[in-house]
Amino acid sequence: MSVTKEMAQTLFDLFLVFSKKVAIESHKYIGSHNRITGYDKYPVINMIFPKDNPEYLKYYQEIPFLTHDIPRYELREFPKERIQYGAIFNGYSDDKLNIKVIDGFNDLLEYISNTPELEKLLVEDNRTDSIQYRLKSMASGIVERYLYSINATHLIPEDLENQLKPFIAETLLRYIDTTLKIDICVPVCLATFEDETIKLAEQVEIVRIPDHIQKSRKQACTYESNNEDWLAACATHMIVLHGYHFKNDEYTSINTVTRNYHAYPLHLIDDIMAVIRTVTGYTIGYEQILSLPIGWIDGFCADLTPIYGAKSHFVNAREIEKFWMQLPISFINSKQAQEIQRLYSVVLSCDGDKRKGNLSFALKRLNRCMLRDEDDDMAIDATIGLESLLSGVRKARLLILFLIECLLYLLMSIAMCTLLRSVGRQ
Template identity: 30%
Template sequence: MDTLENDLIDELRELVKVVVKILLINIKEYMDANKLIMSNVDYPTSAKRDDSTKWPEVHKTNLLSGILQSDYEYRDYSSVITLHKNEDKILIDEVCGFSELLDFIISNETISKRLWYEGNFEKDRNRIALFLIVGDIVDRYISIYGGTEYSIEKFNSIYDEVTNIYFLKQLEFDICIPILMIEFESDNIEISDIISIEKMPLEFIRSKANIGNYDSHFENIVINCATHMIVIKGYTLENKSFRSTEIFENKSAYPIQVIDAIFASIRTISKYSTGYAQFVCRPQNNWINRNCKGDLMGLTGAKAKEFQEEFIDFSWLKQHLIIKKDLEAHIVDLANRLIDNSNNVLDLAIKRLNRSV
């Protein structure tokens, strides 16, 4: 990534601030006029677990939510803004300060090439990029703080979260793998200095709900049949271009051997069937995934589908399998031995075990 001068970054922040302040006022007027603001479609509104004998439930909005809900919860506030003339919406080009912001981006290629695909620097591309970024800032601001009243502290917090994915030299993150169809007695099991098994907070379960883009209703139920996850800490991505983060959606980019070794140790010691459906990246140095909606954690990741087909056959209705504390030490010991293994023969045995159990 090219080094960006501090004064250039500061100027960008000030120009965006002007636009956001005006948009918050405009959206407040839009809301006061009782104009319809559609909900985010398929947006995870909550995750809860009222009964320890059941798996966590994630509730989402649907196509009718924007019409049937009377309040403004889970609305897509960026949908109020438009790129094209529309008498019911706010045209971005008419927002005070936007033309100055667009001219600034066009005249600074160092910044503009961070906001869109390389080679597409013409005015309309920059306009679309700014439209999306400003929309994300406004949507997150109102969703998190519950209103349109402007505060410089609130703006700076949201601005940094949303724009860091474009400008940070390195993106720091943990890799998290939800463990399907089994639970652990302990909330935290340390395997090494950087690897552990942790209980997932409900907010994490909610925020990961759409990672993997599973279309099947039953598959979407299966991915919620998890209370714990494998966590591998300390990863960084060199953020060289707009497209750098596309690697998060590539299954081959993840440490499959380490993940398989841990699952093999769980299966061997517990004798339980398990698997995983998602690779989840949990941001660490104050960035969120591009186009993150509402107040979600900004997680990103990829589809895995490393689980048995029988899981889709109403496995979530069966009695929960719980790994007791007295087995955890044995799982940790075996996991470390398998992770340290460099013998290709044993690697093959791990793969066969994971496929057959």
């Protein structure tokens, strides 16, 4: 069974009528309450050393995290100076709005209950009693996002219906669209780029992370370990893969896909990371894989950009052990960015060509090598990668030369570190 255009339009119209009434009641609520507080945590920037204090100026010259102006957010209580609009429906107050008693709720409930195609999409775990909860959540979410978008007061705008429409459309598409479009975003840890944007392919690029994404990704994906949380935040740019989607065939599809890093195209992400490592030799990695919804929305927090994340652990373990002040941040200049573009085009030309499979194998070994925390393991991976490259020296010569140079450099570095440790022990 599929949802027809007529069903979708009727559902939209009913939500528009109902959401308008809920919004009007919300404006009245704001006007009659001096303080509206709730339970939501909110990302607030961590300012250990205030930048405008001359006493701390030297730290901004010495500590990479501060030198490159990387924001690090913490989840704290919602800012007291702002209205927490979600608390109108789910806050501390005993007189919070009860959406179920507002005129129009029963009309929505009746229509969905009598339309099996819609009921199936909105019911959780075949529990028909969950529809009321779902409708309440959807309607309050629509109105809450609208209130944040206009910094609402008690005043009701004349174009209220038009203001609500895009939020209704995004909310309904999450349930009735068979495929949900996303951009995949991967913050690159421990490196910053000179260029704002580096185009790698038609739908692949590296871009500077906008402030709203920096802030929102904290709420979307937080580590329990303080060190790893700092490491995940240590990024100024992100890889963006455009044009992706997933099938919206089950109620839990979003959680199943977006929160599981195995569901993402790891081979494409790792190819890009390997090319960056090949050109620079830097110990970079990634700790998050994020899904940015295109035209739809599921859960959200206040006015933050809706984004859904999966934790990953693809940074060398040695970096995780470091205090945030010690985290190294490497600089990738425009010339290196051009080499990254050139080598990535070579990788793409080899993709799917079985005759050039040794290149793919060598890239995997390079990634493994860079993530190992034991010198002997690094040496083994580097040696295996070199062996695979030398078995096909005529294939993709430019990339092979760069990889050989990179792997040889790693082997020499490993040997030197091992020697120094040996001398230290003696």
